[in-house]
Amino acid sequence: MIKLLTGNEAVAQGAYEAGVSYAAAYPGTPSTEILENIAEYKGDIVAEWAPNEKVALECVIGASIAGARTLAAMKMVGVNVAADPLFSFAYSGVNGGMMLVSADDPGLHSSQNEQDNRYYAKFAKIAMVEPSDSQEAKDMVKAAMEISERFDTPVLFRVTTRICHSKSLVKTSERQGAVKKPYVRNVQKYDLVPATSRKLHVAVEARLKALEAFANETELNFTEWHDKKIGIIAAGVAYQYAKEVFGDKASYLKLGFTFPLPMAKIRAFAKEVGTLYVVEELEPFMEEQIKAAGIACIGKEKIPNIWELNPDIIAKALLGEARPVIDYDPSVVANRPPTLCAGCPHRGFFYELAKLKNVMSTSDIGCYSLGGAEPLNAKDTTICMGASISMGHGAQKMYDKFGEPLRAIATIGDSTFLHTGVNSLMNAVYNRSNLITCIMDNRITGMTGHQENPGSGFTLQGMPTKAVDIPALVKAIGIDHVRTVNPLDLKEVREAFAWALALEEPSVIISRWPCVLKKHSAADREEFGDYRGTCVVDEAKCIGCKACVRTGCPALRFNKDTKKVKIDAVQCTGCKVCAQVCPKKAIAKVGE
């Protein structure tokens, strides 16, 4: 069958066809839909959300050593979290084929940095493949499984946003049947004590040589001969961009297997062409290696290493060409940053947090990352998942040591807390800081599109399961002061902050209310009831002070002419946060 699939859907289809039996991941744009789609193959593939990427990869390693074909998927920063098992699994090698999808995000559409994860393949000394469209994304899963088993290596399957989220045509086939090898105890391979790893390092180096020989002969790396004045080496979506710009006016060495590089093939290609360009997005990963091998080429002298690449950049940099565009003044266009939704439970909590004085607000990654912007201005930092609590602890220690009157308050989502926040909280207890930790539990992993997590009560494949009892968990760690609040009740939030600020010991405030966009489970309906409705402004009472607008709710519209606020009934969910900040009690919920 021919289907129009995103790269992520194609990877899932490829996993199905290649006989993969186990897949695990932690969500993260642009990788998330890989596991969501694999989860559809219920009888054939066990698909799971892990609490974090390290756990996901370790589960996959276990399943591989047990003998099954396996896949882990994560966004590029997730590989940092999973790097520890990755680097050692690179030594032990696999039993059942294993690939790790690294979904990079050039252009930082949804990420906190722009790292180029191709370097992980070189760093960990493992094989790497890079598809350039959805068909290749599907086909390369099978290729990756075969390479993994043949060379006894994990395979880094590197994709980027434009591969993950672009659709192109894919020819699908049937599942080849699960490949399951027997488990055989082999301590010389899987028990990485120093004496074993010393020997395995030798094997890893030999494996790299064998992989390079393979790179030179595999059809994943192929040449397209046209005009030989210009030769282009490219991989991934950059290959499509180069084809778009040069068409038949250049020859191509298209690489699908990109580590180790096929240096003999590259050398032969370079000899045949006039000018050799290496067209790659982000870092000069291939270019550096090609130049180090003594082959002259042009790359980052012309093509920037920051932000997304596109055909226009290539055309301008290499050909000096630009298409005519409409000339107009875009400066009148207002910014449109993403915002917390109308009715988002994070809003009320942040509104009160922002009012506190002498506070350092360390925050984390999730929808609540949007709370730092105008008008809430409620957070100071975002570094990486889980860091809010540990950074808050470190900062608090310094304020205490230097006698500064600051208090650190950490805000972290439920999914992020269960990802890596738990260890950080343990540390705050163990090392005795009076940090205030706020767990913003909106009952789901919101930012990435509502994935279940260990606190939500369901698995990825829809099974009801135990939900982590967060208050009990934090108490077990040693937090003696725990309060759960409804973030839509501003007084309750305010009182909780006053209570926590008066304590000399670490405390936890749990803000518990479901994400407005979440599909409510039976348990949610029981706990939170049917609270939805709409609020309206009594124009006679409204004095146009804009206090409500300072909550940043997108359903509120201030009319400059009438100097009154109106509420957009389509967006409003009736959370009543605006009603609580109105000094004239001009806002009420319909029917109350």
Added chain:
Amino acid sequence: MADVRNILLVGVGGQGTILVGKILSSGLVKAGYDVKMSEVHGMAQRGGSVSNQVRFGKKVYSPIIGKGQADILVSFETMEALRWLEYLNPQGKAVVNDYRIPSAPILMGKCDYPEGVLETIKGKASTTVINAGEIAEKLGNPKAMNIVLFGALVKSMGLTDIDWEAVIRENVKANTAETNIQAFRAGMEASI
């Protein structure tokens, strides 16, 4: 690639550009074209500016459209048309929804919603203005605004040979198929 045609759908996260892109691309695949489409997921979906790019022809390489390359720009929101105008081929067409969604800085009074957007665009390119919100509301389904715009797009691109009503049926929930088809027809009519 000269034989490739390019459609750029822009709007605000949550307006349903992704569904239109999906219907559009599945119809084009049925008609035998090579199709590539690029969507925005993740952060921008929370009320940010979003774009959906569809390219079709005999053979398509890049999944994304460059500046000055879109044959048609369909903007689900008025100001967004201006944000993305540099992507429109100067000989291309703009289909603009006369529907304003103020962004956060505007709501807070940090800046104004720009005036005269429609006039500016009309002065620069061949433009069809549609009041898709009103049309959808008249049909009793304000949510079908995106499909009204889809109807206008099909008409403006001359893509009327494809059985779009069948494609819509395959891509929306059964209980919304009829209102969506009505919205589609209304959009076709409105863009004469």
